[in-house]
Amino acid sequence: MAKDPVRVLVTGAAGQIGYALVPMIARGVMLGADQPVILHMLDIPPAAEALNGVKMELVDAAFPLLKGVVATTDAVEACTGVNVAVMVGGFPRKEGMERKDVMSKNVSIYKSQASALEKHAAPNCKVLVVANPANTNALILKEFAPSIPEKNITCLTRLDHNRALGQISERLSVQVSDVKNVIIWGNHSSSQYPDVNHATVTTPAGEKPVRELVADDAWLNGEFISTVQQRGAAIIKARKLSSALSAASSACDHIRDWVLGTPEGTFVLYGCLL
Numbered sequence: 001m002a003k004d005p006v007r008v009l010v011t012g013a014a015g016q017i018g019y020a021l022v023p024m025i026a027r028g029v030m031l032g033a034d035q036p037v038i039l040h041m042l043d044i045p046p047a048a049e050a051l052n053g054v055k056m057e058l059v060d061a062a063f064p065l066l067k068g069v070v071a072t073t074d075a076v077e078a079c080t081g082v083n084v085a086v087m088v089g090g091f092p093r094k095e096g097m098e099r100k101d102v103m104s105k106n107v108s109i110y111k112s113q114a115s116a117l118e119k120h121a122a123p124n125c126k127v128l129v130v131a132n133p134a135n136t137n138a139l140i141l142k143e144f145a146p147s148i149p150e151k152n153i154t155c156l157t158r159l160d161h162n163r164a165l166g167q168i169s170e171r172l173s174v175q176v177s178d179v180k181n182v183i184i185w186g187n188h189s190s191s192q193y194p195d196v197n198h199a200t201v202t203t204p205a206g207e208k209p210v211r212e213l214v215a216d217d218a219w220l221n222g223e224f225i226s227t228v229q230q231r232g233a234a235i236i237k238a239r240k241l242s243s244a245l246s247a248a249s250s251a252c253d254h255i256r257d258w259v260l261g262t263p264e265g266t267f268v269l270y271g272c273l274l
């Protein structure tokens with residue numbers, strides 16, 4: 001029997017992460033290839049026309065799993081009945097800024113959207129905050145939506161986790177899918193600590209510790225860490241825009257593993273408030 005559709009909210013859906021993210025969700029990348037979805041897309045009035053353009057493209061793409069699209073500038077309409085909320089709406093930093101520099105602009109958004117979510121989302125809605133500063137926005141959302149369980153409010157650290165996997169895979173010339181169990185300690189900021197002390201690589205001879213295979217503690221304790229810490233800034237320098245496809249893909253990984261779980265022996269990272 002076909003599953004009932006899951007309602008997924010994406011705020012800031014007319015922006016660059018939103019544009020990369022909504023087709024992934026509609027294709028089943030976030031919730032599975034057999035899970036129908038209804039997309040709720042929210043943006044602000046100046047972006048209403050662009051948002052409608054995204055809706056038109058979703059229709060044109062004829063995604064078999066996509067059972068409906070709500071495109072709106074009304075937070076209550078956007079939040080009503082949603083089971084998963086991916087909070088991307090906000091302003092990105094520019095070259096030379098830290099993520100905390102967009103705090104004054106973005107934090108107020110999370111106050112007002114928290115109450116819309118609290119009042120109108122489905123019970124047990126899972127919330128992922130992407131907009132920066134992601135940990136702080138998640139904390140604000142928790143404060144202003146006290147009836148949403150704390151364990152349901154998370155923020156995106158999975159991009160840092162995936163960046164660490166990518167760096168190890170490149171360094172060792174192994175498949176990224178063979179590298180696992182890195183940890184990111186701290187906030188999604190340049191002070192984070194990417195930790196490979198429990199990380200392993202699957203090799204023909206079994207699971208091997210990353211530290212043993214890399215055999216270069218100076219690199220692991222130095223350049224590796226600063227590359228992951230500064231990757232967001234490096235992308236901004238190169239693209240003149242902040243990461244979008246990797247952020248969208250990591251948001252899908254975050255929700256997928258949260259809802260569907262990970263293989264035994266594999267752990268992944270959630271920015272959480274507990």
Ligand SMILES: NC(=O)C1=CN([C@@H]2O[C@H](COP(=O)(O)OP(=O)(O)OC[C@H]3O[C@@H](n4cnc5c(N)ncnc54)[C@H](O)[C@@H]3O)[C@@H](O)[C@H]2O)C=CC1
Nearest residue numbers: 012014015016017043089090091092130131132156159247
């Ligand atoms: N946690 C993470 O790993 C990452 C976080 N980010 C953050 O994600 C956020 C979005 O980035 P982009 O998509 O590149 O920015 P963008 O500027 O392309 O899109 C943001 C969208 O949010 C909308 N928006 C602004 N205020 C809103 C509100 N009150 N309600 C709903 N929508 C609103 C804008 O109109 C725009 O369409 C930024 O804060 C960025 O720093 C970006 C990459 C990775």
Ligand SMILES: O=C([O-])CC(=O)C(=O)O
Nearest residue numbers: 093099132232233242243
């Ligand atoms: O660096 C930024 O501003 C965007 C972001 O959070 C990232 O790419 O990690």
